[in-house]
Amino acid sequence: MxxxxxxxxxxxxxxxxxxxxxxxxxxxxxxxxxxxxxxxxxxxxxxxxxxxxxxxxxxxxxxxxxxxxxxxxxxxxxxxxxxxxxxxxxxxxxxxxxxxxxxxxxxxxxxxxxxxxxxxxxDFTQAEAVMDVIHANSNLSLTLANKGLDGVVYELIQSLRQDLLQVIAQIEVNIDYPEYDDVEELTNQKILPEVTKLIGRFDGILERAEVGKIIREGIDTAIIGRPNVGKSSILNALLREDKAIVTEIQGTTRDIVEGTLNIGGIVLNLIDTAGIRESHDRVESIGIQKAKEVIQKAQLILYVLDNNQRLTYDDKQLLELTKNKKRIIIINKVDLDKALHHDFENSIEMSALHKEGLDDLEKAIKDMFVHGAINQDYAQIISNARHIAIINNAKKALKDALQSISDGMLIDMIEIDLKDAWSMLGEIIGETSSTALLDELFSNFCLGK
Ligand SMILES: Nc1nc2c(ncn2[C@@H]2O[C@H](COP(=O)(O)OP(=O)(O)OP(=O)(O)O)[C@@H](O)[C@H]2O)c(=O)[nH]1
Ligand SMILES: [Mg+2]
Structure with missing residues (x-):
């Protein structure tokens, strides 16, 4: 060459x-x-x-x-x-x-x-892992990237393809020598359980991919609450830095303030938001709108309440709005007299002003995310968004195959779906790749890599 x-x-x-x-x-x-x-x-x-x-x-x-x-x-x-x-x-x-x-x-x-x-x-996954190593920002994301570089993602995908190929081979034999097997018996007793088992494996991979995504990209964490409850003070305390402006004036934070923090090997992408309340101030209203958008996207909500104040209508609404999210309730200002008489699940007490309770907060976050991420078999984790999207599509093709079986379709039709899934998986490792995909993938690299 x-x-x-x-x-x-x-x-x-x-x-x-x-x-x-x-x-x-x-x-x-x-x-x-x-x-x-x-x-x-x-x-x-x-x-x-x-x-x-x-x-x-x-x-x-x-x-x-x-x-x-x-x-x-x-x-x-x-x-x-x-x-x-x-x-x-x-x-x-x-x-x-x-x-x-x-x-x-x-x-x-x-x-x-x-x-x-x-x-x-x-293979493709190892090439992508080169960039993952470069972009790694925590011990765990580096471990995961190094596994990819070793070829564990490649092996995982190849083993799925191998199993799929076995099923396809059985169908091919039946098509070539129809006299050997009863078609119905073949599909119901062999193909059906094997495809079902494969879908189970795909589900397991997709479930672990959630953890993979967190390890790779960090946890998008929003600090939410009414004005003046101490959100920016909590951000600053967690970051050990005076990043956001803190004053006794309500509505101090008007735009989004961000910072990152490593907790037990996982990165927290922290976002401090404008205190949410009914407001006629135009700038503050825009900030509040942004805060609501942040809630939607966040994977973890730190909901802050003021120990020195009673629960308000705004609080009740926000608690309702965030109830289906992973959430930790922070009861702040515990150095002041207690006026908040409510019990909350998953809550911790702190005083951001006196930097007390930070350990409890970090422990709560660890319990929620980090332990699950640490005790994993990294050889079984896929975290790359491109891989995850393809696995989802391949799973759909397998489900179509199942549907075809239960609809009593011709065995050739079932085979088409299985072959589709097989070649989609090939795109992950670059075995069935187009020039366009190749160009797109490598154009994301830095020069000299
Ligand atoms: N006593 C006491 N005061 C606190 C504590 N945490 C924050 N504060 C005070 O509360 C006031 C508001 O704090 P911020 O951190 O600006 O509150 P915020 O929630 O970001 O407020 P907005 O940005 O206006 O929504 C400031 O005067 C802080 O010093 C605490 O734990 N105890
Ligand atoms: Mg603030």
């Missing part, structure tokens, strides 16, 4: 100790060797690193360390050279320019990973 040599800066743009300029392709080693003042790179073995200087027609560009990886033992499976140069943007760009001048082509985003995929070193 003819692989033209591509080049890009693989590290972030900006000043740093070093930058890495990466090349991949048939000509990568010879190309760098032409401008390298040091050992002859064409003669060195793979997985070695060499000291020298890059020179442009006798003009020194930089003092560098050059790593050599030889086909097929590299990220792309092609010959790869990684130049560790100094980390100024200008000098790294000069190195790239030098390579372009000597025959390399600029890489497009994700092109290195795409080549690894096209040469069969990794």
């Amino acid at each position: 003819n692989n033209e040599t591509i080049v890009a800066i693989s590290t972030a743009v900006g000043e740093s100790a070093i930058s890495i300029v990466r090349l991949s392709g048939d000509n990568a080693i010879a190309l760098v060797n032409k401008v390298f003042d040091g050992p002859n790179l064409e003669n060195v073995p793979g997985n070695t690193i060499h000291y020298g200087h890059l020179v442009d027609e006798n003009q020194p560009i930089d003092e560098v360390m050059v790593s050599i990886f030889r086909n097929p033992k590299s990220f792309t499976t092609e010959d790869v050279v990684e130049i560790n140069c100094h980390g100024g943007y200008f000098v790294a760009s000069k190195v790239v320019e030098l390579m372009l001048k000597n025959g390399a082509h600029p890489a497009s985003p994700g092109e290195f990973t795409m080549r690894g995929f096209l040469h069969g070193r990794i």
Whole structure:
């Protein structure tokens, strides 16, 4: 195969100790060797690193360390050279320019990973996991991403496809040799229970995907309540930072204030909202409208009440509005006299002003989300939205097959649905992929990856 040599800066743009300029392709080693003042790179073995200087027609560009990886033992499976140069943007760009001048082509985003995929070193899910590792923001999301990189998602999908193929094979045999089996007996006693079992496996995967999504993206958590109950104070206390403005004036928060917090390995995407009440102030009303939208989208509601005030009409309405959500009721300002005489399920007491009760709040959140996420078999968790959408569609196709069986349809019709499900699953791992999908997937990558 003819692989033209591509080049890009693989590290972030900006000043740093070093930058890495990466090349991949048939000509990568010879190309760098032409401008390298040091050992002859064409003669060195793979997985070695060499000291020298890059020179442009006798003009020194930089003092560098050059790593050599030889086909097929590299990220792309092609010959790869990684130049560790100094980390100024200008000098790294000069190195790239030098390579372009000597025959390399600029890489497009994700092109290195795409080549690894096209040469069969990794499947789609592993390519996607490369980006998951880069985007990981907690221990658990990193663990999950690393599992994906190891190929556990690939294996899970392949095992589903294998089981599906067994069922399809039985049908094919029946179509080819109809004299061996009674069709009705085959569908009812073999195909039906096996497809039902497969749907059960899909359901299990989709259920665990909820946990996967939380590990991957964090928990969208909204702090909700009437004006002045201490929502912004709670945000600040949780973040250990004065991020939101706190005053004794009602309606202080008018726009949404956000922050993230790691609790036991899971990220909480915290959103502080405008206190909700009937308001004639135009800006405040917009803030209140936004708060209501936030409630809809949130996965966790921290509903704040003031210990020093009685429950109001606004509270009752908001409690009703959020009752079907995962919710923790925070009774704040417990340093003040008690005027709130109500018992709530899932409530904790705190004083945001005196930073008391924070541990109880964090524990309540952990009990609700984190423990379930920690004691999981990560090899069974799918968290990528693209994968989840396909699994949902494949499950629909299996349900159609079940329906066809109970409607007494021809066995060929049942087979069509099963084959559909099988090829949909192939899209997850990239076995049945279109060029459009390929382009779309890799265009989300960063340059040099
Ligand atoms: N005594 C006492 N005062 C508190 C406590 N928490 C907050 N406050 C005070 O209550 C007032 C309102 O606090 P905020 O955090 O701005 O309340 P909020 O719910 O964000 O208010 P809006 O943004 O107006 O909806 C401020 O004067 C805080 O200092 C607490 O635990 N105890
Ligand atoms: Mg506020």
